Amino acid sequence: MLGTGTEAYEAMLAHHQILGEQLNERVSAIAVAAAAGQPHETAVAGLVAYLAGEILPHAAAEEATIYPAAAGLDGLAGTVSEMIAEHRTLAEAAGQLARAAGAAEAAGRGEGIARLFTGHVARENDVLLPALLASESADLPALLAGMHTHTGQAAQADAAEAEPAGDPQATVLSLLLRAAMALARAGQADQACRLTAAAWAALREPRPDLAIRLTAALHGLARRTGGGPVTAGTNSGPGEGTKPGAAAGEPELDVRSLPPAQRHESIFTAYQALAPGSGFLLINDHDPKPLRYQFEAEHAGEFTWDYLEAGPKLWRVRIGRATD
Numbered sequence: 001m002l003g004t005g006t007e008a009y010e011a012m013l014a015h016h017q018i019l020g021e022q023l024n025e026r027v028s029a030i031a032v033a034a035a036a037g038q039p040h041e042t043a044v045a046g047l048v049a050y051l052a053g054e055i056l057p058h059a060a061a062e063e064a065t066i067y068p069a070a071a072g073l074d075g076l077a078g079t080v081s082e083m084i085a086e087h088r089t090l091a092e093a094a095g096q097l098a099r100a101a102g103a104a105e106a107a108g109r110g111e112g113i114a115r116l117f118t119g120h121v122a123r124e125n126d127v128l129l130p131a132l133l134a135s136e137s138a139d140l141p142a143l144l145a146g147m148h149t150h151t152g153q154a155a156q157a158d159a160a161e162a163e164p165a166g167d168p169q170a171t172v173l174s175l176l177l178r179a180a181m182a183l184a185r186a187g188q189a190d191q192a193c194r195l196t197a198a199a200w201a202a203l204r205e206p207r208p209d210l211a212i213r214l215t216a217a218l219h220g221l222a223r224r225t226g227g228g229p230v231t232a233g234t235n236s237g238p239g240e241g242t243k244p245g246a247a248a249g250e251p252e253l254d255v256r257s258l259p260p261a262q263r264h265e266s267i268f269t270a271y272q273a274l275a276p277g278s279g280f281l282l283i284n285d286h287d288p289k290p291l292r293y294q295f296e297a298e299h300a301g302e303f304t305w306d307y308l309e310a311g312p313k314l315w316r317v318r319i320g321r322a323t324d
Contacts, residue, residue, distance in 0.1 A: 030106050045172055090113065181221070197290075219290045252283060288315060
């Protein structure tokens, strides 16, 4: 722990400067690639990984330490609320960057992230930190030590998921999952699930080993979305009014006895065999919300989804193929 409040204050300013410089370097790499007509995907992955591995964990550490302390000072509660909202906007912007359709869009989104971060840090440096330094009730060295503890724990968790060298696709996948988890931690779990499901759809055929990892990650992310179902389209979820039952003669698919790795593939195989307008009844021992995200990623607008029973021990969902 640093000995004085002034030393802690200066250390925080210096760290903000480093974060800003490294962020701007990665934003510039995207802009240079876009201007030269060169592949930009590696630069985008680098920025997304930096946001997920450095910027957003730093933001989470602030929300756990210096923000509560600042919110207790006269006149700063509103400012702290606004800055927490900016963290959410930054997390959302990271997800939008990861889904950018081309180099020009990626460059524009990167520049927007840089502007947002620059303004955000300036307000911390000019408003929050001086107020904490001047306050007799705030212990700035202790708050800085708390931030170090918080970010250190997050780094240990990330290190446990490190990828071996020699597999670029697996490395990029790890970066994406780190970004998705950062989005979920920042309150954007639904967006994180959609990003992960989109990656699953892209890797399902060429890299089934990585697709399995994405399915497992999706289950964890889906638990962060709360109790409600995915709500895209007109398909129904628990508590959304009257649900139609399975049509007479439609088959049941009970996956409760199958190993987890086989469940989703069995369900997609059953769906592929459906004629337009027909369906089957899925029986599961947990909410199949992760599966719903995968259906949205791979069959958007082509399927129907109706919860007939929603737990706590049994879920029954009619999955159908939409009429052409």
